Amino acid sequence: MFLKSLEVFGFKSFADRTRIEFADGITALLGPNGCGKSNVVDAVKWVLGEQASKAMRADKMEDVIFNGTESRKPLNVAEVTLTIANENGLLNLEMSEIAIKRRLYRSGESEYYINNTPVKLKDIRELFWDTGVGKTAYSVMEQGKIDQILSSKPEERRYIFEEAAGITRFKVRGAEAERKLEKTEENMRQIEGILGEVK
Numbered sequence: 001m002f003l004k005s006l007e008v009f010g011f012k013s014f015a016d017r018t019r020i021e022f023a024d025g026i027t028a029l030l031g032p033n034g035c036g037k038s039n040v041v042d043a044v045k046w047v048l049g050e051q052a053s054k055a056m057r058a059d060k061m062e063d064v065i066f067n068g069t070e071s072r073k074p075l076n077v078a079e080v081t082l083t084i085a086n087e088n089g090l091l092n093l094e095m096s097e098i099a100i101k102r103r104l105y106r107s108g109e110s111e112y113y114i115n116n117t118p119v120k121l122k123d124i125r126e127l128f129w130d131t132g133v134g135k136t137a138y139s140v141m142e143q144g145k146i147d148q149i150l151s152s153k154p155e156e157r158r159y160i161f162e163e164a165a166g167i168t169r170f171k172v173r174g175a176e177a178e179r180k181l182e183k184t185e186e187n188m189r190q191i192e193g194i195l196g197e198v199k
């Protein structure tokens with residue numbers, strides 16, 4: 001699995017539709033301060049479902065939409081598409097290429113797509129479970145992240161090992177099953193109460 005390309009439109013400083021192709025090996029982004037290098041990394045985190053505006057270095061999520069310059073009007077939508085090669089089938093979809101798209105309108109409405117089919121954020125999260133890719137995974141190592149990992153709580157560090165070991169999906173499904181079980185037990189108690197009254 002590798003990142004093939006990133007297409008950005010209306011996201012932060014990218015007022016024009018911009019496509020970045022990632023060749024084999026290492027890709028380096030060079031440019032003067034403030035030209036938008038970190039915005040490219042933000043776009044990758046954002047399309048993978050980042051929900052915290054702080055992680056986007058913004059006060060609120062709408063601030064990721066291009067807010068205009070002296071010579072250009074603000075836009076009303078931000079859109080990022082990340083295309084991933086999946087020839088080895090690491091992502092659990094029988095497709096050799098997978099395009100993840102996220103769109104956000106100024107109204108606050110947001111949309112997610114996998115290969116142009118509308119999906120929920122949950123579907124994107126599930127697709128990347130246990131792959132090491134995703135907003136909380138270890139695939140994006142920003143400045144200070146290694147320090148943060150070394151100084152974070154043991155439980156937080158354990159999350160990284162669990163993700164690498166591929167057990168996150170089982171933990172999440174286990175927690176979901178426990179919630180359903182609790183709800184079912186609550187329903188059973190209510191039914192028993194009603195039956196007791198009827199008898």
Ligand code: ATP
Nearest residue numbers: 012013033034035036037038039063064065066067
């Ligand atoms: P440095 O080398 O200093 O870290 P950089 O190349 O990583 O800089 P970024 O932090 O990616 O730069 O980009 C900052 C630029 O993005 C600023 O010029 C800022 O005005 C612009 N920017 C951020 N959000 C928006 C937005 N919503 N609309 C328009 N421009 C934006």
